[in-house]
Amino acid sequence: MAENETVEQIVDALREEASGDGDVSVGDVLDRIGKRGFGPLMLIPALVVVTPIGGIPTVPTLFAMTVALLALQVIFGRRSLWLPRVIRDRALARKRLMQATDKARPVARRLDGLFGKRFEALTRPPAPRVAAGLALMLCLTIPPLEFIPFAALLPVSGIALLGLAITLRDGLVMALAWIISILGLIGGAWLMISG
Template sequence: MERILNRLDDCADQQSTVSVAGAMDEIGNRSFGPLILLPALLVITPIGGVPGVPTLFAIAILIFAVQVALGRDSLWLPRAIRNRSVENDSIHNATQKARPVASWLDDHTSERLTALTRRPAPRVAAVMVVLLCLTVPSTEILPFASLMPMSAIALLGLAITVRDGLLMALGLIAGAAGLIGGVWLLISY
């Protein structure tokens, strides 16, 4: 995680603004992980209790997950999002604030059971993420019920980002539980 932050800092050192496309280029083939991790984490916060927010974030995650499930090597983003830029000072401030969390994650995760993070594992995880995203609208019946599928999505995003096979296995198990819970809510109501 700290290597990703270092890459973003280096990118910000080279230019006055950093576009979303430029940040994704710097992160490289790990960009899918953070693109599903970050929105899922936002839904896990109190903002996830606002009606409609979990579904909105699930749609955003779904756009990325479908592309990975289909085997795309690079992720497509609408031009309006790709070209959005942030001042380099904002990038530096954000990476500095994220460093303690990144350091903790680096200390508690590792590239273990890497067979579960190599192809086709990211595609399998992406299919699980797609299915979990499809359950989110039904979970909005109950406040914060979207925590279950979004927690599994966040775990899968983290596993892909840090290439931790143990987290991948746990994410897939949590995803299966989230699917069962989401389907049960859909059938029950």
Template sequence: MTLDDERTLNNLLDALNEAGEGDDVSVQDILDEIGERSIMPVVLAVSILLVSPLSGIPGMPTLSAIILLLLVGQALVGRKHLWLPGVLSRRRLARSKLHRATSWLRRPATWFDRHSHPRLRFLALNPLRQVTLLMCMAIPLTWPFLELLPFVTSFGAGAVALLSFGLLTRDGYFLIAGYVVTFGIAGVVLTVVQAAT
């Protein structure tokens, strides 16, 4: 399937469930199912999976951060076909864990799909689109340092998911929500750091 025409979270979850064959799924299987010409849907897929309990798997936040940095970087420079090095595209995840994650995400995905439509579209167009892409690169940079704190990266992944979903659907309301979550997280981190010093 392709997400170029039907940009819904439920279609994205369907694509994740259909990726690959056998008991586990590779990153390349996911790229093949979603389509290598669709960078932002893959960014969205990686970020929403990290919102799920998958973020508690050791190494998953760091791996996701590296993949997102590469993907968003390519979107930033205007690449039409995404690319990942083999060492990342061959990484595999148990299908059972992937299905549990997509099932866990199904209800919020349905809510997001029902309430999204193009609004404040100028927020999703250049030059503000470029600013949002830079934010989607900056947030994952913190994840390798936060990995020792279980599930904390899910909040940052939620912000990236909101921002990428807003870009994909041209919905400025979700972009604003993504920025609010991002600055809220930054405020909490700064407060904690100040209290600790």
């Protein structure tokens, strides 16, 4: 990620990708924001999933599968991230992605204003691998939670915070993300058992 890049700039890059014709594939998004690192690859899709797009059946599960595959690669120390063609080729209508980035932009602007570069030691290695491990566990709870209205927002919020902490190198957010992620795992398990 560029040294002074903001979440808003990353959302703008995604919006630029959505501004053409036809559909946008997961591969297009990976190519556009993947070189910025693992943080944005968790954060930006999570911001999209918490918009009305997340209510479309299978979207949260596709998000979970994608983040889980990327998280595994981070855990094992891969430098460049890879997705199988079946996921890379999955498409989303540009109009819907444009609407999602329009809704995410004010949130991104607020995030940039509130957070950034505090207690950076908590975001340095091995923190990204720990975050990837937590994200992987959260991803495993998303497919069954998709059957309970809005329940997937719990683990998605944890993933978004982990991505935000890595993206903005904010250790205070990383500590909060660990707490929210653990609560998300406990809450997700409780919802699955009681639901």
